[in-house]
Amino acid sequence: xxxxxxxxxxxxxxxxxxxxxxxxxxxxxxxxxxxxxxxxxxxxxxxxxxxxxxxxxxxxxxxxxxxxxxxxxxxxxxxxxxxxxxxxxxxxxxxxxxxxxxxxxxxxxxxxxxxxxxxxxxxxxxxxxxxxxxxxxxxxxxxxxxxxxxxxxxxxxxx
Amino acid sequence: xxxxxxxxxxxxxxxxxxxxxxxxxxxxxxxxxxxxxxxxxxxxxxxxxxxxxxxxxxxxxxxxxxxxxxxxxxxxxxxxxxxxxxxxxxxxxxxxxxxxxxxxxxxxxxxxxxxxxxxxxxxxxxxxxxxxxxxxxxxxxxxxxxxxxxxxxxxxxxx
DNA sequence: CATGAAAGGGCCCATCC
DNA sequence: GGATGGGCCCTTTCATG
Numbered sequence: 001x002x003x004x005x006x007x008x009x010x011x012x013x014x015x016x017x018x019x020x021x022x023x024x025x026x027x028x029x030x031x032x033x034x035x036x037x038x039x040x041x042x043x044x045x046x047x048x049x050x051x052x053x054x055x056x057x058x059x060x061x062x063x064x065x066x067x068x069x070x071x072x073x074x075x076x077x078x079x080x081x082x083x084x085x086x087x088x089x090x091x092x093x094x095x096x097x098x099x100x101x102x103x104x105x106x107x108x109x110x111x112x113x114x115x116x117x118x119x120x121x122x123x124x125x126x127x128x129x130x131x132x133x134x135x136x137x138x139x140x141x142x143x144x145x146x147x148x149x150x151x152x153x154x155x156x157x158x159x
Numbered sequence: 160x161x162x163x164x165x166x167x168x169x170x171x172x173x174x175x176x177x178x179x180x181x182x183x184x185x186x187x188x189x190x191x192x193x194x195x196x197x198x199x200x201x202x203x204x205x206x207x208x209x210x211x212x213x214x215x216x217x218x219x220x221x222x223x224x225x226x227x228x229x230x231x232x233x234x235x236x237x238x239x240x241x242x243x244x245x246x247x248x249x250x251x252x253x254x255x256x257x258x259x260x261x262x263x264x265x266x267x268x269x270x271x272x273x274x275x276x277x278x279x280x281x282x283x284x285x286x287x288x289x290x291x292x293x294x295x296x297x298x299x300x301x302x303x304x305x306x307x308x309x310x311x312x313x314x315x316x317x318x
Numbered sequence: 319c320a321t322g323a324a325a326g327g328g329c330c331c332a333t334c335c
Numbered sequence: 336g337g338a339t340g341g342g343c344c345c346t347t348t349c350a351t352g
Contacts, residue, residue, distance in 0.1 A: 009211070009218070012210070012211035013210055013211055013213065014208075014210065015208060015209065015210065016175060016209045016211045017209050019328085019329060019330090020329080020330070020331090021328095021329075021330095029336075029337090030336070030337050030338075031329090031330090031331095031337085032331085032332095032336075032338075033336045035330075035331070036331095036336090039331090044217070045214050045217060046213060046214055046217045047211050047213060047214075048212045048213060048214050049174060049211075049212050050175045050209060050210070050211050050212070051171070051172055051173065051174070051175050051209065051210065051212055051304050051305070052172055052175045052206050052208075052209050053206075053207045053208050053210055053304055054168060054172065054205060054207060054306050055204050055205055055206075055207050056306055058203070058204060058205045059168070059205065059306050059308060059310070059311045060310040060311050060312055061306050061307060061310055064255060066255075066257075066264065083300050083301070086300070086301060087301065090305070090306075090307035090309065091307050092301065093301075093302070093303050093304075093305070093306070094299075095300040095301035095302075096223060096225075096296040096297075096298065096299055096300060097296065097297045097298045097300055098225075098295065098296055098297060099294070099295045099296075099297050100294050100295065102294060104300075105294070105296070106301075109306060110310070111310045115310065135258070135259050135264070136257070136258045136259065137255040137256065137257055137258075137264070138255075138257060138258050139255065139256045140253075140254075141238075141245070141254040141255060141256055141263075142242070142245060142246065142251065142252075142253060142254035142265075143254075144252050144253075145210050145212055145252075145304055146249070146252070147213050147215055147218050147220050147249075147252065148220060148249035148250050151218070151219040151220055151269070151270045151274065152218045152219050153219055178344060178345085179344080179345070179346095180344075188321080188322095189321070189322050189323080190322085190323090190344095190345085190346095191321070191323080191346090191347090192321050192322075194345075194346070195320090195321095198346095319352100320351105320352090321350105321351080321352085322349105322350085322351075322352100323348105323349085323350075323351095324347105324348090324349085324350095325346105325347085325348080326345105326346090326348095327344105327345090327346085327347095328343105328344090328345080328346095329342105329343085329344080329345090330341105330342090330343075330344090331340105331341095331342090331343095332339105332340090332341085332342105333338105333339085333340085333341100334337105334338085334339085334340105335336105335337080335338075335339100
C-alpha cells in the first residue's frame with residue numbers, strides 16, 4: 001500500500017459513491033489504474049464492504065448504552081456461547097473482549113430507557129451473567145466509520 | 160416509513176452496492192418506485208451517506224481503547240472546546256457525553272499500546288483533563304454499522 | 319398519487335497499448 | 336500507468352390504474 005492507495009481509501013471512507021474517474025483525478029491517476037487499485041484492495045480485504053450509514057435518531061435508536069460485563073467464566077467455550085447470544089441481538093452494534101477489571105464491553109442502541117430494560121431482561125434470560133453494569137450516553141458527539149490511515153504500512157519504494 | 164422502506168434499508172445497510180433493480184425485486188417493487196423511495200430517504204436524511212468500511216487490522220489500527228474522562232467543567236463552552244479538540248484526532252472514532260460517574264467516553268483506535276501512549280500525551284497537551292482512565296480491548300468480537308430497524312416508526316396505514 | 323415501462327446518458331470494467 | 340469501447344446500471348420521461 002502506498003500513498004496513492006491511502007488517498008483513495010480516504011476518499012472512499014468519506015463517500016463510497018464517488019465515481020472512479022473522479023477519484024482518479026483527485027489522486028492524479030487515470031480511471032483504469034485507479035480502478036485496478038480499488039479492485040485489488042477489495043480482493044485483499046482492506047476494503048471490507050460498502051454500506052449505507054443511517055441516522056440513528058431518525059430510525060429511532062438515538063440512545064446508546066455501554067454495557068460492562070464481568071464474569072467468572074474465563075474459558076473459550078463460554079466466550080463462544082456469549083458471542084453467539086450477542087449475535088442474535090441487533091441492538092448490540094459493538095462487542096469487545098476487554099483487559100482490566102471489566103471482561104466484556106458492548107455498545108447497545110435503543111429508542112429509550114424502557115427499550116433498554118426490555119433488552120436487558122431478554123439478554124439475561126439467554127445467558128447467566130454475574131455482574132452487569134450499564135452506562136447511558138446523553139449524546140453522541142462524534143461518530144465516524146472512517147479509520148485513521150496515518151498508521152497504515154507504506155511500502156518502501158514510495159516517496 | 161413503511162415495511163418496504165425498512166426492507167430496503169436492511170439491504171442497503173448490508174451492501175450499498177446492490178443495484179436498485181435487484182433491491183426492487185427483493186422487496187417486490189419495480190425499479191422506479193424503489194429508486195424513488197431510496198432517493199426520498201436520502202433527502203430526508205434517514206440515509207446519511209454511503210461509505211467504504213475498511214479492515215482495522217489491515218490498516219494497522221487493530222487496537223481499540225476506551226477512554227473515560229471525568230471533569231469538573233460542567234458547562235457548554237468547555238464541552239465545545241473539548242469537542243473541537245477531539246475532532247482533530249482521527250484516532251477518536253466515537254465520542255459520547257455520558258450520564259453517571261463518567262462524563263465523557265471515547266473509542267480510540269491505534270496500532271498498539273505505544274501509539275496509544277503517544278496519542279494520550281498529545282491529547283492532554285491540548286486540553287486540561289482532570290481524570291482520565293483507559294481500558295484496552297483485547298479483541299473486537301462484533302462490529303456492525305447496521306442499526307436495528309425493529310424500532311423504526313411504521314406509518315399506520317401499513318399492514 | 320403511486321407504480322410500471324422504456325429510453326438516454328454515465329459509469330464500470332475488460333481489452334489492448 | 337494510460338486509452339478506447341462495450342455493456343450494464345442509474346435516472347428521467349411518459350404512460351397507466
